Amino acid sequence: MNFINKLLQTVFSALLAGSIFSCTDLEEQVIDEVIGGQSSNPESAMAAAYGQLAEGTFTDHGLVFGLQEYPTDECMLPTRGSDWGDGGKWRALTEFTWGTNNAQVSGTWNALNSGITKTLTAIESLEENPDYQNYELFLAEARGLLAFYTYTTLDLFNQAPYRDPFTDNAPLVFLQADTEIDNLIAEVESIIPSLANLGENNTYNGRFTKQAAYALLADMYLNRAVLKDRYNASSNFNFTEVAIDNSGNDMEKVIYYTSLLIDGNFSLESNYFDNFAIDNTNGSEIIFAVAQENDNIRSSDNDFAYMSTGRAQKPTPDNRGTNASNVEPEFYYTWDNNHDDPRFHRYYQYADGTWFMNDGTTTSVPAEDTRPDTGGLWFHFNRGLQVGQQYGPTLDGKGGFNMTADGRIAVSKLFMEKNTTIPMDYTPDLNFDNPLAAVFSQDQINRGVRNFKWEFDPEYGNGSSAVDVPLYRLGGIYVMRAEAYFRNGQVVLALNDVNTLRTSRTREALFNNAPGKAITSLNEEILYNEIGFEMYWEMYRRKQMIRFGTYDKPYTAKPETQPYLRVFAIPQETIDVTDGINQNQGYTE
């Protein structure tokens, strides 16, 4: 009846409208959205600017992570039989054939552009609301965040878009890395007085504080030489150039800013893997992080754990991995004689004392944890690098794990899920059929050591996670200082920092909580490896390799490459629609 009433009403009103013969002005009435370019709510504008850090930008494996890690010698995403071909976009990142049309390269460009856009919007919104209570603090933070997005963009793409937010109708310009790096440093140094110390003014490590600024400045000074002389054919970068304020050189600036943090309120975690755990919020090392909560409201990413886990490795009966990314042999073998380093691997101990030995000797573990939203049993894998034959729970076909008679989760030898006859043996060697093509056939999909450094958060499916993603953490600050000391000729101080990291971390109770062992000497190669031990799979490797001159060299699934590939191409689709932008050196359509 309601329908008919409505129909009659409509008929009569339409009749009336028709008889009056009224003309419409054709102004579109939008009834389900708020129309306008931006909001004048600076708090929401700030939330959006920060939120872009997490919109996959620094949390999805295929964006900044994919560009900073997949081309390097420590991480790759090969094609695995029927999986992860995806038109070759992943292997292109490993094989250095991304060209001007790679979807992940353009996705990263767009994500970082959105970060810059949203931050500029936040600045404009603050400018419109000078009486806003957090005006000064937020403006400084927005400028810091803008510098962070811009620096990341310059690092990856050599160019970054900019439009002056303080001038009406300012033109779109493209900042160039070699000149802009100095401006960025000056900009960040200038806002420090207006920033909060971490913890003040309701800030926390998910905000751009004074400490985040110190870390960013250290990072920028460390890479300043590269950004200024990007295509230096012999990677002969001038790391000890005079700093922009003519006070000391770049490395001394790195040492200055890292020391502010090392001498500050942060402390190294004795359990290295706590930095990457579900409950790492407020972690003692974390200076600046992308905050993630697994609340089913704001999306989050579990990629860094999910990607490397095998499909038949099931944290709960309803979860699985993707059997995708693995570490490369070059990186894996740098751990030779260092397998007792607490950062290499850590066994998981269940509450009843059971260790999951992952070697066939553990046949069951207690059913003690459950996934909060489903109640499904939660099996904890070990952390760190996973090598060799894998063991774990298997499905009973009725929606649960196979259990032992006494109600424990049965642990069995695992086989590859897509090829159930192949044991899940994670071999360090990859042995691609074509050494320059990162493609495994179906019977090779087990290959590659996996990295469980990041904890798998099973709640709300495989894709979301409460693990905060550290952008700057104290361990990384130590390796920056060590490298700066080293490049500044202060090798002993560098060795001290390296050993501080080595010996502050302790192993699990199975090994009597033994701390890691110090080393006695340091050269460039050892330093390079030590940096890798501390910072692997944390979106730093590409920068490290370029600084150490290893990026152009041939390694797994790539030949010797040209220096122009040290930066990615501006996506052709952007070139197509943008006046005044030029493609980066070396790339042709």
Place this chain on the structure above:
Amino acid sequence: MYSKITQLKAKPILISLSVLLFSKTGMASETLPSVLKAYSHTSYYFQQTITGTVLDNNGTPLPGAAVSEVGTDNGVITDFDGKFTLEVKTGSQIEVSYLGFKSLKVEAEDGVLITLEADAANLDEVVLIGYGKKTKKDLTGSVTQLSAEDFKKGVNVSPDNLIQGKVAGVRVVQSSGEPGAGVDVTIRGIGSIRSGSTPLFVVDGVPLSNENVSAPGANFGLGSSTAKNPLNFLNTSDIASITVLKDASAAAIYGARGSNGVVIITTKQGEKGNASITIDSYLSAANVINKIDVLSASEYRNAITEPSYNHGASTDWQDELFRTAITQNHNFSYSKRTDSGNYYASLSYMDQEGIVETSDFERTTARLNAEESFFDNKRLKLKMNLTASQINENGIPNGANAGSDGQVIMHALMANPTRSVFDENGDYTNFNMNAHYNPLYLLDIVEDKTETLRVLGNIEASLRIIDGLEYKFNLGIDRSSSERNSTIYPNLTDRTPLGAYVQNNLDSQSALVEHYLTYNFDIGKNNFEILGGYSYQEFKFSGTSFSTINISPQGEGVSPEYNPGYSGVQAGVSGYAQKNELQSYFSRVNYAFDNRYLLTASIRADGSTRFGKNNKYGYFPSFALGWNIDRENFLQDIEEISQLKLRASWGETGNQEVQNKITQASYSQSASGGYYLYNDYNLINGIVVNRTANPDLKWEVVTQLDLGLDFSLWENKLYGSLDYYNKTTKDAILNIPSEPLSPTTSVWKNIEGEIVNTGIEFTLGSQLVSTEDFNWSLDINGATLANTVKDLPVSELFSGSVAGPGLSGVAANIYKSDYEAGSFFMLKHLGFDEDGVDIFEDLNNDDVINSDDRQIFEGAIPNFTFGINTSLNYKRWDLSLAFIGQTGGYLVNNTNLALNINNLASDRNVLSEFYDAGANTQNTPQLSTLYLEKSDFIRLNNARIGYNFDTETINWLRGFNLYISAQNLFTITNYSGFDPLINSPRSSGGNQSIGIDYTTYPSSKSFMIGATIKL
């Protein structure tokens, strides 16, 4: 362009229409302008007044026939009883003409009784055009009209299927074989890169929106079924005629909605004579059109090297999934035409099972069409059309939008044939793998029910102000309401294992008001028809969606469809509401000199809320010329030529089928774009900018040139048309990447560049045999099509995302300057080496096969499409055959790609062809020409044999016809998929995909038996 004629003449629709449009010159007036009469009266001395009666060949009076004194402008029309009174010069002749009948000249005598013979000449047929009608011989545009007997026979849910294979240059391709699935109708090629090349459908004068009217489905990772055909609400038995306006001259009167062509649908009216009742029923049985050749259980056991992949059973999963599907359709109608009006009322019920278990489509419709005339000489005519339909559907968990986990059909094709449907406990066998499920289990755990009610009604008033001048008013309402309940119950897969329920609702409504004036008059041999009008249409649609997760198991408690709150956790509520308006002014002049030279000019100004501030109105002109050469003296004596006409037209039409709101920036505050801004970790909503504003956005413009020739030879023994067209799209609207620092990463823009479609269309028909006992007619239509994208301002655009594991983000279609729309972009497969390893062409000779080795291949669009229709009548028997076919196009067989050889290494089934070719099971699936196949085919689309019983001895029975019919009886093709006539919707980035077959629901072939009873 027009279709075949038939020997059945004096179509009821024509008779009724001709009340408005009668004279030998085709002008729409009841009497000649009085001015002219007065003029003619002064010229003669010896006048006499005669009266007479005009009858048809059945002896029924013909009201509205034109009677004129030969050689003068003096004339009248007959009244309701077929009578006329005319003053004529003594000894003169009078000519009587009536549409659909041969004109007759007789001596002017008082009391004359004139019987007109039905005219087989198709060029006198009345053809609908926008806001009017014309006789075929007066047409200047490219228009094809089909009447009920021309329609495609068989099980047709929606009217767009009725024209498949019947109209040159019109392609009707289904998006899936699911009952009621969407249909892509393209007229003269692909005019748009963006999705949305559907023609404008006008039903009884009401232009319909092309928006979906059935609620979208939830995607539980297995895909949701494709958008249903919005025209499903029309009962095909109610349809009297379908007219396709192809060229710009014909379509430009619909302005901004005309660029993809216009399809005018009219529904039935009461037939002349006694009231009649028609009962039409059929029963059909359908089966899958063919099965995909995957390995059987025994072949599979031979093929595998790994014994554990032999699970011991022997199952043909296609047989398990597909069934013989029964459709029943019943149609009941009664109608009558009186002297002053007519009515037609119908009820119909259709219950169609899908060939996949559990899917079905049930429709009930009702219609009432009524027309009545009032006042002097029918000065005022009122006409109402009202139809309502209720559609109840059950869907299955599949769709072209399935993720890498695939959908039900793929799971059935891939399922290991040595697995059993049920395990030893009688439960569905659990494959216990992710992304690989027992297909019948998926059917069991998912329910997807949709109910859609749609009502379309309009009222037309036509008032004669003075002779020749008529005011018309048209008011239409189109309203639909749809609710869809999608449930996946808690299950043993890793796809929503705890179950979920989603309810989607969709309400849409459009209202139309039109006023227009037509004025028809003659000055000497000059005939004018002038049209001017105003149209306003408003569209609204709104929807809501809510979902719950973790629902109670199937069969326990209350199903969420009946009480969503019974169990589970609320998991999201959303909604939207949009409206848009179109305001238009249009005008057209038809001018004819001596019926020889014809000119049409029209213009429409269309204003739309969808376009930017700076471009609210678009102007769409057209011009056309026609030359009836057969009327020239130099051809008058050539008897072989019955009709010969040259046509030329040029015009511009527009395309405004883009989303609402895209010219306006908007933002919202949302949790998804927010952040934990403070150390209390409360989520602060962030500003999400939804669009970058573009106040300059305007319509796409299509400029079309058409040159045509219509002919009829040897007294219509051979007749046909030939048309050349060039259709060029400019200012294409695309969602393209935006400049850096725009609020969003893409923006809707009109881009430079063109899409050019050119082709030649022909229709040839012949009445091969015409005797008292035996008639045989044949007609053939065909069209060529060449499509090129030119001068794109971007390097390329991709679309056609390929489905399957390991294929995320792979695009099969490329739009690039100087290539055909729908070109393919992929590796070239050269064969297999001695180990069965794929060999691809290494385009850049770098010894690595990667995405740099992809090449462009043309193309998805068939270069030639054709239809062959023939009918034979022998005494009381009739036989009709309809063939369709196409050549020169390709399909990406995404179904085969999902059945690649690699499956054999992972406990799944494989296409036999790949195994037989010796392909290595370790080959990784990559999009290559191995999966690119020609889509050439010829198909017996329909065959029908009927018998017309002799009912003359039964007083109450006027007709009884029994028939059997077969649809898709055979298809001759090398294509290895289910059906080469398919276009799966795999668009990406808003750009349409062309030529991808990712079978979500295969086509069927069916046999039917039916009866038509007339009382």
